[in-house]
Amino acid sequence: MIADYSEAAVCHVDDLTDGELKEVRVNDTDVLLARVDGQYFALHPKCSHYNGPLAKGLLNGHRLVCPWHNACFDVRNGYRLEAPALNGLPTHEVRIEGDQVFVRLTTNKESIENPLSAPDEANSETYVIIGSGGAGAFAAEGMREGGFTGKIVMLTESREAPYDRPNCSKDYLQGKAPDEWMSLRSDEFYKDYGIDVRTNQHVTSLNPATKQIGLASGETLDYDKALICPGGAPNSLPNLATNLMGxxxxxxxxxxxxxxxxxxxxxxxxxxxxxxxxxxxxxxxxxxxxxxxxxxxxxxxxxxxxxxxxxxxxxxxxxxxxxxxxxxxxxxxxxxxxxxxxxxxxxxxxxxxxxxxxxxGVKPKTDFLEGVSLEKDGGVKTDEYLQIATDLYAAGDVAHYPVADGTQRIEHWKVAGQQGHVAGLNMAGKEEPYRMVPFFWSNQQGKRINYIGHATKTDDIIYDGDPEEGDSFLALYVQDGQIKAAAGLKRDQDIIAIRELMQENKMPSVDAVRNGIKWINELLKS
Missing domain, CATH: 3.50.50.60 (FAD/NAD(P)-binding domain)
Structure with a gap:
């Protein structure tokens, strides 16, 4: 009998230690091998976001973090844990025979959707999302992932369904990215999961007391729960003729x-x-x-x-x-x-x-809110579950969320996506606090700079590698006697490790860091 699957021995059982990643081949297919707590896992080797090489990322427990944009996956099942990836990773079967590790290919797919609930016509509840950026897109899927089966309505001023906005200033603007790259999901996806994306919709009011949303068309929409994530309105030049054509x-x-x-x-x-x-x-x-x-x-x-x-x-x-x-x-x-x-x-x-x-820059787009207190910059204050009032949530550019030393508002795509996902889960009945350390990336003349954390002022900068001399560096930003942020060029694993340490409150003292940064990966393993 001829086997209808591909299988191969890829390594010896002791070739990898816990926390190690290695890309291997099973016949003509590349596979990522990961070892956690003595157990091997096999997954698709490229990030589902932009095909980042996951073998160059970092494994922290079961969390696999992409080196490029810090998307995060669970190696046990391939599920996407964090934005900016929407999809998870296909997994393959692993078995041990003697001292050999065998991998059997089980799928030809390059990505998988996290398990999402199907809409149920018997559920009469309506959840409304105002905004179709990263927060809105991830929120809709978070609601379905959290088990919500009622109606989801997404209201957006855009002429399109959710798309990859960060690319608008990069490859797409350069003419290197085709239009089909830009949509986050197909129309069929939103139809299949009962997500009603209404484009060209300008929201003029939202009243939390009456749970009603007013539209410029004159329509009034009732909601059971709502999420505001309209993003920001671009700042203009005051007292100048910015109404000129061009x-x-x-x-x-x-x-x-x-x-x-x-x-x-x-x-x-x-x-x-x-x-x-x-x-x-x-x-x-x-x-x-x-x-x-x-x-x-x-x-x-x-x-x-x-x-x-x-x-x-x-x-x-x-x-x-x-x-x-x-x-x-x-x-x-x-x-x-x-x-x-x-x-x-x-x-x-x-x-x-x-x-x-x-x-x-931009300012929070919140002028439609009624009976909601605004912060000085126009944003809204949430609790740790991203709730701002009964059955009303906020995510993305408008949200001031709690941190250890107060609140902060972050205008980054990954932050917006993850906040939207958490808000969606919580609207579906979960109780998941939002506590992710901020991350953003920027492409400057083909060089990707990754930044982790958030510093409102910088008292000192500790460098590993001279930015003026080499093509790789790490900068750690000190504020009030603590390392609050880090930026790196070609230091992807270090940035990930620092992010994971910050998440786990394991960051060392400034004095310890000044003695060298070889501590990063070792501390993460401890």
Missing amino acids: VYMLRSLHDSQKLRELGQAGKRVVIIGSSFIGLEGAMSLRKLGSEVNVVGLEKVPFEKILGEKIGRVIQGWHEKEGIQFHLGRKIDRLEGNDHVTAVLLDNGERLPADFVLLGL
């Missing part, structure tokens, strides 16, 4: 499409704001052939979050590609009649412009 934001898929068209025409662009999005936009438009000038209030890009040394290094990467900087400068005015023609700086310098891109 002034753009980079917040949506359509913004990216329009900017891509202009960039391909080799136009002159002035980018106002030297933020991560601003410089990712500068990078992408320059790659398209545009002449790019960047204006920023800061004397060094990213000085507040990454420090002056790393900021200057990043600025140098962009200058090498022909991007010009005008830093420590304010905008005096935009010139033009109907269409912008130039940007005049406060020092009298005039920058000709065929178009202008504003990259000035």
Whole structure:
């Protein structure tokens, strides 16, 4: 009888120690092998988010963390544990025979969905999600994963169902990512799981007392539970003629499409704001052939979050590609009649412009809320379960959530996705506190910088590797006598390990860190 499966011996039982990962081959198929507590597991070797090489990630107990964007999976069943991955990983059968470890291939799939409940017409409850960004997308699936079988309605101002917004400033803007890459899920997926995505919907009011949502169309929608995750509204330049034609934001898929068209025409662009999005936009438009000038209030890009040394290094990467900087400068005015023609700086310098891109950050989009107290920045305060009032939850850019020393609000894709997932689970009846250490990544001229933690101010920076000399470094940010954050280039495993230590409250003292960082992986194993 001919076997209808593929199986092969991949290693000896003692070849891997607990916590080790290794990519192996079973006939013509790559497989990731992981050992935890003396037991072997076999999974698909690429992250379901963007095919990051998981063998270069890190295993902490049963948690497998991707090196690129810190998606997290359970090696025992392949389930996705954390954003930004939506899907889990296929697993394969493992058996031990003598001193050999055998892997039997059990699937040809590259990803799997976490188990989700099907909608039940007998359940009359309605949960409403306001927003279709990362938080909204993960929340809808969190509700089904948590066992909710009622009606789910997602209201979004966008013309599209949830899509991969971070790519709007990167490969998609550069014309390297096709449209089909951008959707997070197919229309069939949302139909199968009873998730009613309503596009082009502007929410004008939400009243927690009456549990009613008002729409610009005049429709009123009743809810049993609701999640607000509308994201942020881009900041504009006060007292300047930003209503001129040729002034753009980079917040949506359509913004990216329009900017891509202009960039391909080799136009002159002035980018106002030297933020991560601003410089990712500068990078992408320059790659398209545009002449790019960047204006920023800061004397060094990213000085507040990454420090002056790393900021200057990043600025140098962009200058090498022909991007010009005008830093420590304010905008005096935009010139033009109907269409912008130039940007005049406060020092009298005039920058000709065929178009202008504003990259000035965002503010929480919460003006539709009634009877809900807002924070100074327009956000809303949640409890540890992301609840802000009875049957009302918040996630993503608008949420101030509790941490050990107060509250914080984070505008990162992974944070929004994971908050949405947790909020969705809790709306379905779970009681899962949100306690994830923040993480974000940025692509600056083809170099991915990963950042973990959150520091509101920096008292000192401890470096391992000189950012100005080598192509790899780790920076640890000290605030009030503690390491609050870390950034790294080509130090993926170290960043993951620091994140896991922060999650488990195992971070060592600043003095211990100054003696060297060889402690990272050892502490994680202890």
